[in-house]
Amino acid sequence: MTDRRHAVRPGPGAWALLTLTEGKLVARDTAGLIIPLGLPMLIMVMNGLGADRAGIPEFGGLPALDAYVVPLTIAMVVALIGVVNMPSFLAAYRTTGVLRRLSVTPAHPVMVLVAQVLVSLAQSLLGVALALGLARLAFDVSPPRQLLGAVGVFLLMAAAMYAIGMLVAAVSPTTNASVAIGLVAFFALFALGGGFGGRQNLPDWLATAGAYLPYGAGLDVLSACWTGAGPAGGQLAALAATTVLAGGAAARLFRWS
């Protein structure tokens, strides 16, 4: 007997078409792309223009632009897309009945969630490519000394941000609420993670918390891959734990209609 479930559930063609369709919908929301793709680049340009290119010993001899601003920018792209943009799509899909409509077809609504994550990941990669391209061409920023490590920690950080985004989508009653909750979550993580100047300016306990929340942890482990110092195990564990805890909570709390 062939697998009966296989015959009645949508196949790879449906998954591909759904992901492609989600991609088109995200691309048509042009205004929604400007912030996550444009703002990080703007911040990098502003930092890069007045930057002192002198190497700093604690960054392994790299300028601060390479070792700190570029990782900060990358983390910002992923955080904005994962924590603000993606949940707004999912919350809209729930409140307007898109997910409920899907639930009476052979397609499980979870397919839309997966498709959105894939599309968001593609968006993040595009944003990172744009930011890195600009950094390379305009400011001659060096590539990370641990390239593979940088790719790995980038994916881990993206997983943590998307898990938080899923949680935002799960607890948001409306689309507007999801944007509001997403922005608050983003700015909290951003500020505690060192986005508005270094964490050393924060009270000790907040700085410590910020170092293990996804923005601070992501920034540090990326930076460590740039300088070649290697990411700290505690912060990698914190990113993994965030992914599991936020993802698990989102799965429990997510309502389909």
Added chain:
Amino acid sequence: MAVIEVDGLRKRYGDTVAVDDVGFGVERGEIFGLIGPNGAGKTTIVECIEGVRRPDAGRVEVLGLDPLRDRAQLRQVLGVQLQHGMLPDKLRVGEALRLYRSFYRDGVDPERLLTDLGLTAKRRTAFDSLSGGQAQRLSIALALVGNPRIAVLDELTTGLDPQARRNIWDLIEQIRDSGVTVLLVTHFMDEAERLCDRIAIVDDGRLVALDTPGGLIARAGTGQRVRFRATEPYDRAALTRLTEVTEVTTRRGETVVSGTGNLLHAVTSELARQGVDATGTRHEQPTLDDAFLAITGRMPERNDEEAER
């Protein structure tokens, strides 16, 4: 042979009993109407059939499948049009149909559905730019794109203008003629009377009547009426003595004759025999509205602009 069987269905939400011991069967190839006022429990019954809601008690079988246990298989053969089922704003008509087609093992060519539903010119139009009627036709197309054996259509003409409603009605008849069993949920009596082969009236969570539209109207016992205005005095007693006539009343110069059989012919013949000229003669057949009123004791809701839109 019944394609949908519902037996002893019960569902309560907190202290509110939404569905109370409802049972009926839907035959293959018919248009079966589920009518009743808003909040009567129609949607809950349909949701139990669709497998999106778990009944507290009772049995539901659709094409021999258990809607909850055999969800995946049921989805392949049951097409659903939701009252508030929406698409993403920027999704285009053609994209929506191709996407939904990909979910099903068998299906209808999206191009053919676009043609059949008059949406060819709207293929590249985004969902949020469609008119109410166009969105409704798309929603019906999505319910049919999987080539279902049963289509569940929920409040499908709510918010549409009269011409768009008639177009949709023609479409539903074509769907039935193509062999699809249709379960139609509505609170519009004219729609149910025009389309349905059989109708179940649900009121306050209970099934209060189940019959053909004609059967319901006959059962309600409201007869037909002939109205006219006589231009001169006439012999009212002679009119009342006719076997077809049960009652004659006059209000503000208009005579209303209630009765049965070939009432119109009997009344006009009698007036002609008396040599009386009558103007404004109208023959009123009882409608499902009358039957609904007689059976549930309340007026059906009117089909005007809906508050919910």
